[in-house]
Amino acid sequence: MQQLSGLDASFLYLETPNSPMHISGLYIYTQETAPEGKVRFKQILEGTANRVKGIPSLTRRLKEVPLGLDHPYWIDEGDFDPEFHIRHVALPAPGDWRQLCILISRIHARSLDRSRPLWEMYVIEGLDNVEGYPKGCFALFTKMHHAAVDGASGMEITAAIHDLTANAQVEPKSVITRPDRDPSTMQLLTRAQVNGLRQPLRFISVARNTVPGFAKVFMQLRRGDLKRVGSVPRVRFNGTVSAHRVFNAISLPLDEVKAVKNALPGATVNDVALTIVGGAMRKYLEAHNELPDQSLVAMAPVNVRDTKEKGTGGNIVSTMAVKIRSDVADARERLIAVHEGTQTAKEYSNAVGAKTMTDYSQFIPSTLTAQAARLASRWGLVNQINPIYNCVITNVPGPQVPLYNTGARMLSNFGTGPVADGVGLFHVISSYCGEFSISATSCREMMPDPDFYRECLLESFADLKLAMLGKAPATGAKVKTKAKAKTKTKAKTKAKTKARAARPKLAAKAPTKVKPKRVANAAATRKRA
Known part of the structure; x- marks a missing residue:
């Protein structure tokens, strides 16, 4: 029996009927590499188990403490019911990217x-019309509560359910685990x-280690050596979800993202990602006036897990507030500004201490926090206070070698995260x-209109690539989208053809069937909004 940390338990307390606090992963596979070219649900069920x-x-x-007087405990049952947790569904017709997203x-x-x-796992069949993927593909969608895992520990579980070769043999694990006694x-x-009697002593110990650091940060802020992000504007994503x-x-x-990164000395792949999101949110909000x-x-979670803490599960993260420079129209200037901002944010985070938040999270009052979250959601209090962030952007690097599940090769992976009152957009x-x-x-x-936001992301990347490298994406790499043709006059058709020739072609492998839109066309955009 193991008690949840304050940070882990906070995801339980902050959970409301409108804000489930789990993180998820979407993995798409081709059966072409599987034995006999076919994977059966029973194989996935047995292999995963x-x-x-x-x-x-x-x-x-979970084992809750009566009256919520303390953080809950984990009770190890030693095993689980595979048929309850692993479920089998199929996409409705036509089985395309849009249907998968829905x-x-x-x-x-x-x-x-x-x-x-x-946790839950869904095996999804019927991806025959997802453009850019071969017929017969299937997907796995995993859900795990944020109280049990963070992004880094979630990737460790992802590694556990995959192989490095298509013909790997999975032997049943003879793991002898003694179930915990129910207290x-x-x-x-x-x-x-x-625990209540020990809390004051623990607080004194944490304060002794962190107060000098806070004092140093305060002095650096006064001298101007460190800077905060300042006030945060309110947008549509800062309301009640x-x-x-x-x-x-x-x-x-x-490789194209890295090429953009290399065009600015000192920039990182994460800087490029923040810049793309900043440009996309600029286009999206501008289109809606x-x-x-x-x-x-943006709030950017930072993994502070050391080597000894790998494989322990739970959450060992800090956070960093970063400006994504949606106020800068030029893509190149935006990347430069984002890079400078992330450097400042890292300096501030390092000065405060990477694990300070996790240290103080141990003193989160269990009963008060859960009740406050429910009341704030019910009364819409988030609309009455200044926002802290506009969105969340978390970076979870994955492996650069092919992974296989029951012989099927993974083609792509994506992620989802929890959205909550005040922060209604998660990247x-x-x-x-x-x-x-x-x-x-x-x-x-x-x-x-999530399809339109996806297009904003693609156009933001195209603008950045053109600004940094002066060229369109690699030849042959196209946006995998389709659109129904409309009857146009000869003049309009000619103008559209000319505009397309001047516009960079985007590389995208997450396909969807959407109607192309020109964000730059203010009249059409305003009409749609």
């Missing part, structure tokens, strides 16, 4: 059952009382085997 035995995050369930949005919007280990109510109350979600994503060649003069600010940046993906999850009421 054999692979994940012994992973604590997947065999533990299904992912609906599954992601559902809360996990707290009486069971907090009695009296035992839990006694532990809560003891509904219970409904939308999802969409793009996939770009990683809602672009603020100030730069939007997951990931990479895999030469691909670089940006996934966006939002509230359906805040973003009713």
Whole structure:
């Protein structure tokens, strides 16, 4: 039996019916590499069950302390019911990218059952018309509660359910795990009382180690050596979220993203990702006549897990506030400004201390936090206070070698994250085997047009690539989209052809069937908004 840390437990306390707090991964596979060219659900069921035995995050369930007097505990059951956690569904016709995004949005919007280990896996068939992928592909969609894993520990679980070769043999693991005894109510109350008596001593110890650092940061802020992000503008994503979600994503060649990064000395791939998102949010809000003069600010989780803490599960992260410079129209200037801003944000984060947030999270009051979250959601208090961030952008690098599941080779991977009151847009940046993906999850009421936001992401990357390298993406790499042709006059058709020739062609491997839009066309954009 293991007690949740304050940070892990906070994701339980902040969870409301409209804000499930789980993170998810979407993986698309081709069956061409599988034995006999076919993968059956039974194989995935048995293979996954054999692979994940012994992973604590997947065999533990919650045990609440009576009256919420202390943080909950993990009770290891030693095993799990594969047929409950691993589910089989199929895309409805026509089985294209849009249908996949709709299904992912609906599954992601559902809360996990707290009486069971907090994870689910969906095997999704019927991806025959997802453009850019061969027929017969299938997908895996995993959901794990944020109280049990963060992005880094989630990638460790992803590695556990994959192989490096298509013909790897999965042997049943003979893991002997003794289930924890279910503690009695009296035992839990006694532990809560003891922990309550120890808290003041723990707080003094943490304060002794962090107060000198805070004092140093305060002096550096006064001298101007460090800078904060300042005030955060309010946009549509800073309101109260509904219970409904939308999802969409793009996939770009990683070598092109690195080429853009290399064009600015000192820049990182993460700087490029922030710049792309900043440009996309600028285009999206401008199209809706809602672009603020100030730069939007993103919350960027930072993994502070050391070598000894790998494989432990849970959350060991800090956060960093970063301006994504949506106030800068020129793509090159935006990248320069983002790079300078991330350097400042890193200096501020390092000065405060990477693990300071995790240290103080141990003192989160359990009962008060959960009740406050429910009341704030019910009364819409987030609309009455200044926003802290406009969105979340988390970077979870993946492997650059092919991965296989039951012989099927993974072609792409994407991610989703929790959206909550005040922060209704969540981006997951990931990479895999030469691909670089940006996934966006939002509230359906805040973003009713996720296909348009996807197009904004693609156009933002095209602008940045053209500004930094002076050329369009690699020959042969095209945006995998289709559109129904409309009857036009000869003059309009000629003008559109000329505009397309001047516009860079984008590389994208996360396909969707959308109607192309020109963000630069103010009249058409305003009409659509």
